[in-house]
Amino acid sequence: xxxxxxxxxxxxxxxxxxxxxxxxxxxxxxxxxxxxxxxxxxxxxxxxxxxxxxxxxxxxxxxxxxxxxxxxxxxxxxxxxxxxxxxxxxxxxxxxxxxxxxxxxxxxxxxxxxxxxxxxxxxxxxxxxxxxxxxxxxxxxxxxxxxxxxxxxxxxxxxxxxxxxxxxxxxxxxxxxxxxxxxxxxxxxxxxxxxxxxxxxxxxxxxxxxxxxxxxxxxxxxxxxxxxxxxxxxxxxxxxxxxxxxxxxxxxxxxxxxxxxxxxxxxxxxxxxxxxxxxxxxxxxxxxxxxxxxxxxxxxxxxxxxxxxxxxxxxxxxxxxxxxxxxxxxx
Amino acid sequence: xxxxxxxxxxxxxxxxxxxxxxxxxxxxxxxxxxxxxxxxxxxxxxxxxxxxxxxxxxxxxxxxxxxxxxxxxxxxxxxxxxxxxxxxxxxxxxxxxxxxxxxxxxxxxxxxxxxxxxxxxxxxxxxxxxxxxxxxxxxxxxxxxxxxxxxxxxxxxxxxxxxxxxxxxxxxxxxxxxxxxxxxxxxxxxxxxxxxxxxxxxxxxxxxxxxxxxxxxxxxxxxxxxxxxxxxxxxxxxxxxxxxxxxxxxxxxxxxxxxxxxxxxxxxxxxxxxxxxxxxxxxxxxxxxxxxxxxxxxxxxxxxxxxxxxxxxxxxxxxxxxxxxxxxxxxxxxxxxxxxxxxxxxxxxxxxxxxxxxxxxxxxxxxxxx
Numbered sequence: 001x002x003x004x005x006x007x008x009x010x011x012x013x014x015x016x017x018x019x020x021x022x023x024x025x026x027x028x029x030x031x032x033x034x035x036x037x038x039x040x041x042x043x044x045x046x047x048x049x050x051x052x053x054x055x056x057x058x059x060x061x062x063x064x065x066x067x068x069x070x071x072x073x074x075x076x077x078x079x080x081x082x083x084x085x086x087x088x089x090x091x092x093x094x095x096x097x098x099x100x101x102x103x104x105x106x107x108x109x110x111x112x113x114x115x116x117x118x119x120x121x122x123x124x125x126x127x128x129x130x131x132x133x134x135x136x137x138x139x140x141x142x143x144x145x146x147x148x149x150x151x152x153x154x155x156x157x158x159x160x161x162x163x164x165x166x167x168x169x170x171x172x173x174x175x176x177x178x179x180x181x182x183x184x185x186x187x188x189x190x191x192x193x194x195x196x197x198x199x200x201x202x203x204x205x206x207x208x209x210x211x212x213x214x215x216x217x218x219x220x221x222x223x224x225x226x227x228x229x230x231x232x233x234x235x236x237x238x239x240x241x242x243x244x245x246x247x248x249x250x251x252x253x254x255x256x257x258x259x260x261x262x263x264x265x266x267x268x269x270x271x272x273x274x275x276x277x278x279x280x281x282x283x284x285x286x287x288x289x290x291x292x293x294x295x296x297x298x299x300x301x302x303x304x305x306x307x308x309x310x311x312x313x314x315x316x317x318x319x320x321x322x323x324x325x326x327x328x329x330x331x
Numbered sequence: 332x333x334x335x336x337x338x339x340x341x342x343x344x345x346x347x348x349x350x351x352x353x354x355x356x357x358x359x360x361x362x363x364x365x366x367x368x369x370x371x372x373x374x375x376x377x378x379x380x381x382x383x384x385x386x387x388x389x390x391x392x393x394x395x396x397x398x399x400x401x402x403x404x405x406x407x408x409x410x411x412x413x414x415x416x417x418x419x420x421x422x423x424x425x426x427x428x429x430x431x432x433x434x435x436x437x438x439x440x441x442x443x444x445x446x447x448x449x450x451x452x453x454x455x456x457x458x459x460x461x462x463x464x465x466x467x468x469x470x471x472x473x474x475x476x477x478x479x480x481x482x483x484x485x486x487x488x489x490x491x492x493x494x495x496x497x498x499x500x501x502x503x504x505x506x507x508x509x510x511x512x513x514x515x516x517x518x519x520x521x522x523x524x525x526x527x528x529x530x531x532x533x534x535x536x537x538x539x540x541x542x543x544x545x546x547x548x549x550x551x552x553x554x555x556x557x558x559x560x561x562x563x564x565x566x567x568x569x570x571x572x573x574x575x576x577x578x579x580x581x582x583x584x585x586x587x588x589x590x591x592x593x594x595x596x597x598x599x600x601x602x603x604x605x606x607x608x609x610x611x612x613x614x615x616x617x618x619x620x621x622x623x624x625x626x627x628x629x630x631x632x633x634x635x636x637x638x639x640x641x642x643x644x645x646x647x648x649x650x651x652x653x654x655x656x657x658x659x660x661x662x663x664x665x666x667x668x669x670x671x672x673x674x675x676x677x678x679x680x681x682x683x684x685x686x687x688x689x690x691x692x693x694x695x696x697x698x699x700x701x
Contacts, residue, residue, distance in 0.1 A: 051530055217602065255532060259605055261560050263588070269535060
């Protein structure tokens with residue numbers, strides 16, 4: 001089998017047991033439910049959704065930090081090794097994780113250069129003499145000066161800290177970077193710097209990225225492919241330009257229309273009723289049906305599968321399965 | 332409900348330009364331990380208008396309103412003037428401020444869960460506000476709290492009155508905060524990043540709610556946000572802040588269509604688009620100056636692509652309307668920038684030409700009194 005994808009998730013599910021109160025029994029919470037997704041080398045796949053939709057759990061499954069309860073995760077055409085095994089440890093160098101809070105990800109008692117050098121020491125990359133040069137190169141690659149390496153995390157600004165975290169993530173020259181809300185804690189002007197830098201790094205180093213964010217504008221900017229998640233399932237996936245310009249799934253329609261635009265609003269806003277349900281009390285049928293303005297009775301019983309649309313994207317909606325236009329919410 | 336008219340153009344045009352503004356902030360400066368945080372803020376809020384205050388972290392947008400309401404710690408040195416209906420608030424006795432805060436001026440914050448008391452039922456927290464500011468008690472207070480819950484769109488309000496904050500979602504807690512803010516029938520609601528902690532679809536609901544209650548009660552709204560999109564959604568007038576100063580001020584329409592200050596242009600250029608071809612984002616290089624190391628001239632000059640020698644030497648001119656501009660909208664669109672002047676002039680000339688009609692402004696187009 002020739003699989004060009006670097007990362008392939010096939011029907012992956014992750015179920016947690018959530019306890020009811022102090023002495024209550026356990027409710028199964030399907031944080032991620034039958035997700036099939038692949039990331040080709042040197043491409044970015046964006047995952048969007050609101051809190052609790054399972055996007056961060058998906059990132060941890062992709063990295064092999066959690067074992068799926070169903071389905072399989074393959075990396076570089078091989079099954080994910082058992083967690084904690086030697087092969088799994090070696091794989092850590094090839095995939096890296098960056099998340100929202102750079103101050104939490106850095107050790108505030110160590111200078112930045114020491115922390116950037118740490119992965120090199122752990123994975124025994126280069127001689128100790130080479131490592132100082134490599135650290136300086138890494139800092140330059142993320143737009144820091146080598147002398148920033150002598151500083152402690154609190155002496156850097158938020159944007160500089162996230163650059164330092166990225167330099168450390170790049171130290172082992174990974175093939176895959178999972179970025180979980182990497183710019184959400186940064187100011188707008190700094191966000192743009194980091195977004196541009198991620199694009200440059202991908203072009204220069206051929207890194208594949210799984211970019212997880214609640215910010216649709218940023219995901220559209222960086223992604224080659226996008227998946228919209230709701231309550232652990234993918235509702236719509238495909239080309240970001242197509243999905244954000246003309247969303248088909250009613251949830252994507254509402255999500256896109258909710259993006260605040262600086263300037264005149266081009267499309268009417270769809271304000272959804274209610275809130276995403278507790279993942280422990282997932283509704284029967286389509287998980288979105290209680291909030292869906294166009295739900296029909298079948299939506300309460302049938303769980304829609306992702307179906308291909310004429311333009312190549314996939315949508316999990318019974319109404320859209322009849323025709324893409326049938327899922328349109330009249331504004 | 333109130334004597335201030337609903338927010339529409341007819342009412343706005345009836346407001347004489349020299350009417351006493353609801354809130355007038357003049358020359359407001361704040362320093363913490365000698366380090367300046369606000370370096371001279373002038374801001375006028377008229378009755379019934381929705382006014383946005385936008386800027387990045389540390390620009391002083393929250394400090395402006397906290398200082399105005401006397402909510403800063405003692406270590407802060409506050410100078411200038413803040414008048415509510417012509418009455419000075421800076422240095423006012425605590426009793427006067429207590430009456431105003433939560434009464435005539437209400438405030439909601441980013442994190443409703445930490446603003447609510449976790450060990451009291453939400454209904455009791457709203458009725459407490461009703462007792463303090465409206466003198467309501469017992470069944471009357473509970474009925475009014477129920478009405479407020481209904482107004483802010485809390486489903487099953489009677490039962491929710493008895494819920495504790497942890498039993499409600501973030502969006503519901505923010506609705507409780509808004510209900511509590513409305514309990515004092517305020518003339519001004521200050522909302523400081525009210526939707527930043529909320530999900531996109533819930534943010535849309537809360538922004539809708541803020542617009543609705545503002546329209547229905549005729550209160551004025553100051554919306555503080557880092558998100559230009561959120562501001563554009565709700566506000567008719569906007570002030571952009573940078574490093575403790577207002578750098579641009581105008582109607583939302585004019586400001587987003589023709590941003591004058593290079594910083595405002597930079598902020599808009601740094602936002603990715605939702606449609607059209609993808610372009611490299613125009614990032615603003617560098618970062619905000621530290622308050623103890625402010626540049627001599629314009630605070631934005633070190634990051635500004637248009638800066639000339641004058642920008643590094645002299646502070647930019649105060650926010651003044653363009654000389655000779657008699658169009659209300661132009662004279663209300665101001666920028667504190669050495670380089671923005673020519674743009675204002677070109678725009679004034681373009682709009683003075685009757686051929687291209689001036690687009691009707693949405694919301695209020697109250698001419699600015701400064």
